[in-house]
Amino acid sequence: MELKGIGLGSSLLVPSVQELAKEPITKVPPRYVRLDQDPPIISRPPSSSPDVPVIDMARLSSENSADQELEKLHLACKDYGFLxxxxxxxxxxxxxKVKKETQEFFKLSMEEKKKLWQTTDDNEGFGQAFVFSEEQKLDWADIFYLTTLPHGIRKPHLFPNLPVPFR
Structure with missing residues (x-):
């Protein structure tokens, strides 16, 4: 895929999914339909909870169990994608508190979120990161992307516009 001059620290701007969802649409816009992915396979009744891989940081930090726990971590990342x-x-x-404040952030008005909107030359902020072409399939989600570590690459320009708990 040719990136047309877009660097990895930049992204094409796309409309907010939260705003798209407010419009009276009868079907998902084609840009968000992912035919390249298989539909989920549901092997259990919907009422049962799937087994989520559990990683124990104490075991991961222990000399006696680190290798075994690291293998569990590897498999969780490879086979599940979450843990x-x-x-x-x-x-x-x-x-x-972090969960509550994150939910409150995404409930902010679009005017407030526009103060944190990504720019074409910086993917940090509110929107969708790593959009390299107009034809690219997108996730049906908005994100807030911010680098905090390492300190040397932190870009504090968004901090003054963040809600106080996020600062």
Missing amino acids: QIINHGVSISLMD
Whole structure:
């Protein structure tokens, strides 16, 4: 795929999915239909929960069990694409606060989110990152992308426009 001069730190701008979803549409716009992916295979009744791989950070940090836990982590990433981490040391109250504040961020008005909108030469901010062509299939989702580490590549220009809890 030719990137037409777009670098990896940039992205073509696309409309917000939250705004598209407010319009009276009868079908998903073609740009968001992913025919290149197989539909999900549901092998359990919808009422049962799938087994999510669980990675124990204490075991991952231990000399005695690190190799086995690292193998579990590898398989979780390769086979599932997601996992649950336990014994990570982050308090439940902090996780709940981050979840609540993230939900509140995405409930902000579009005017507020436009203050954080990505630009064509910087994929950090609100929108969709890594859009390289007008024909590219997109995920039906908006994101807020921000580099925080390493400090040397952090771009603090968005921080003043962030809601206070995110700063």
